[in-house]
Amino acid sequence: MSELDSLYQELILDHSKRRVGFGLTDELVGVATSHQHNPICGDDITLRVHVEGDVVRDVTWEGAGCAISQASASMLASLVAEEDGMSRAEASALVEGFREALRSRGTKPLDEEIFSDAAALSGVSRYTARVKCAMLAWVAFEDALARA
Amino acid sequence: MSELDSLYQELILDHSKRRVGFGLTDELVGVATSHQHNPICGDDITLRVHVEGDVVRDVTWEGAGCAISQASASMLASLVAEEDGMSRAEASALVEGFREALRSRGTKPLDEEIFSDAAALSGVSRYTARVKCAMLAWVAFEDALARA
Amino acid sequence: MTSAPSTTALDPQTVRGDFPILATRIGDSPLVYLDSGATSQKPQAVIDAEVAFLTGSNAAVHRGAHTLAADATELYEDARAVVAGFVGAEPEQLVWTSGATAGLNLVAYAIGNATLGRGGAEARRFALAPGDEIVVTETEHHANLIPWQELAFRTGAVLRHIPVQDDGMLDLEAAASVIGDRTRVVAFPHVSNVLGIVNPVAELVALARAAGALTVLDACQSAPHLALDLPALDVDLAVFSGHKMLGPYGIGGLYGRSDVLEALPPFLTGGSMITTVTLDEASYLPPPQRFEAGTQPVSQAIGLAAAVRYLDEVGMDAVHAHERLLERRLRDGLRSVDGIRLLGDAPAGVDRVALSAFDVDGVHAHDVGQFLDARGIAVRVGHHCAQPLHRRFGLTASVRASASLFTTEDEIDTFLDAVSGVRGYFGVGR
């Protein structure tokens, strides 16, 4: 597998087109929205999280960006859907773990057990200029949680 | 003669103390004054020229500065006194010739026949940082002539 | 110019030997540097000039009587004369800045200061009244846009713009109606850093002059590529950046007509730009020193002089001719790739520099850049500090390839070949 292929794995290209969670839900009680923007490339994301009590119900999003950023948002949404009912604390820990791995310059891969499809983003951490692309949705998720 | 001695010739040190023309005359008809300032060292000179018709009568001055600038003013005043009655055109030519020599980086010495004691300032032209010191009085002279 | 324009054609292979970074490999591939529009690479002569200065003559300029200081001052002022000559100007018409952005801010703030009553009677001609108009273009780099926005906010002036056509040409008819009685400043790029088109300076200057407006030219993207004669272009002020024209970072030039610079109040204040200072007030030196507060980028000025000497030796006409060849190959090639949309696809015959920004249908610019990088090809992706222009073309980002005097036709072909594989790799199209 070439270096480029390890960055753009099938799973990533696939998610970047499938875009799980694309399309914002309505604003209800317990729903909070975050808008994030990458000033370098002009990409942006609007991400909405639905929390009931301590339970994160779902993530939906809209936005435009590169394959990495789109795949990352899609993978995050599908992870939240799979986990079905993660707590705020679990969600925060996920974001922290993701951030740490992405900033590790290839030294800390993402655990597939925990991150599911998103573990395919491990390779991004060796491309420091692309870390922001992968982080965009997760930062939005963190921010929206804090508001929800 | 060391390099330094060729810059600070006896004649120069002597003029820097004797200061021919030091002390401004009264402002009369045909008298004009120029104030010049060297922003690098803070030195300044106030130089007054007395012109009758087309004839430059005398130069007087006041000011503080280094040995080169004081000597140069003194030598200019004594040159004008010696020449006794130079025309404006002659005066302008003198300033031009002086400037050219001083900017020549040692390639065009001042002719003693023309510049009298001031010819001792030839050595200054090799010290680009000091050219302004030697020029100060002559620039003031040129400026005052234009106003007289 | 320090030498007669070269009439011999440029041989990029010879030139390449002068640029040490070109020996770099990116993974298994040789570096194909097509990002000169962002920053240029430096020939050895520039590096050597700076190192020679720092190890042999370094000292504060205009401030000491000692030998090193005198040597440094001479080298520094010679550098000014050389760089001024490169753009057709006199030394006292060239103000050192830390770059084009700093130069444009200098002009905008100096006008702001004049508006607040600084600079005395001479400066009154620059003062803006609420409702006065500043005109820019829709193609502006942020550096030639935001300083004017801020000036407008601070003074009550109104910012207007000349629109750009679908083909990347400025709409001169619209310009004639935008520029009018209330116009006080017209600021525009010689060459846009996204479109690569050489704008019609004479026409815009004529409109501005008729309105009595000050003209400010952003020459960042022309200075490295064309023979420039700023006085002949008849603009009032112009800026360029050293790092885009083979020179060091941290140095640039502001050219000004003498009467304009002489009347403009200072911007940055501090040491070396004053005559007399008391605790309460200061009086200022004439230009260019009036605009050069504090310790200047001395080694960088000397490095920039080495850069323009190098360009002059190659010959700016030869540089432009070579880059025109590259430019045609680049654009013709891109046009023939499926799913590519060129930004600013002006009619043939329009003068340009070798720079093309484009969109790949279905693939984000960032991904295109990454794909090219894996083949050693360095391009710029994003909005290139021109968000309004991208919005005008319905995009947030594009890919930009920009060549330089050392770019070869083979490199252009390598690039085109890679671009034609992008959509396939990302599984879009066909």
Add this chain to the structure above:
Amino acid sequence: MTSAPSTTALDPQTVRGDFPILATRIGDSPLVYLDSGATSQKPQAVIDAEVAFLTGSNAAVHRGAHTLAADATELYEDARAVVAGFVGAEPEQLVWTSGATAGLNLVAYAIGNATLGRGGAEARRFALAPGDEIVVTETEHHANLIPWQELAFRTGAVLRHIPVQDDGMLDLEAAASVIGDRTRVVAFPHVSNVLGIVNPVAELVALARAAGALTVLDACQSAPHLALDLPALDVDLAVFSGHKMLGPYGIGGLYGRSDVLEALPPFLTGGSMITTVTLDEASYLPPPQRFEAGTQPVSQAIGLAAAVRYLDEVGMDAVHAHERLLERRLRDGLRSVDGIRLLGDAPAGVDRVALSAFDVDGVHAHDVGQFLDARGIAVRVGHHCAQPLHRRFGLTASVRASASLFTTEDEIDTFLDAVSGVRGYFGVGR
């Protein structure tokens, strides 16, 4: 700091080998460089760091996805972390500037912009009303004086000053009455570039804090000579210049407390400091980027990081201890020469850097400098950009000798020996 402070004493002979320019001869004499207060000489490590960057990793930072651009961005942001660490700060508290003059202008103009309503509600705390007071000292370098004069003119604020005593110490009693209810800004030097005395930062900060005023520290002459911990000094903002601390020209730092930087409106505007830009308005990034418009001096930032790494390896405590030795030898020696008057002859025990300005009775400073230069000794002559301070001491110019970590005691002796011959040569005294 990147390494633990060295406890071993500094050996200037070892250090000298790192500075290629020290091999220079001035005529027949070895160079004795006593003009580090104007600009420092650069160790080979600084030159090497810049050259390595320019020949191996040069590319525009924060803007490209290609390999060189990513490498360059990393080196550049690492440099920020290293330089911030050197002054005890976090990376996001360090804004790159082109030098101290630019940093002080940034602060003064940003306050001016806040006064004109820019920066929204957070920035209102900086806005000045007519009659508000800005306080500086009588010892100021023009860079920390004129920007405040101009700000006062633009806003209607009043500029006041803390006087200096005959012995060069700031008059703290007077300071307590100058700084008061109307004081909004207190700007002062950590070390004056003429007196060499380390000013009582804690006392001045306490007075300013009590008045609710913003504090701005000019750390130009302390950063190269003392271990600096700006957050511990509790100032709001501070500036320093790279070229005075073994680094390149064209780079400097503005340190700011996070809450202050976050609330301050931008100064220079352009690329790389924005989030969203339309033709009509722009929104701005958080600090430090908000204050870093346009292409930054990238290679110079990397060079400055190499400089502070070098200083840290020698150890700032060792540097200060060595320079204290030199300083005592210098001042004791000068005191024993007939007809010499020291500026700022503060009581023994006052902390200082190795810098002495003095007047030679009957001989103009320029002539003293020339005399010393003929012996290879480089000193600075003039007003050193501190005209009001010279006027305070009844002078227009003085001679200044300033040492550095590579200065030896022998060099101080050579200097003192030469100084004792000055009046004889010019035929004054005895």
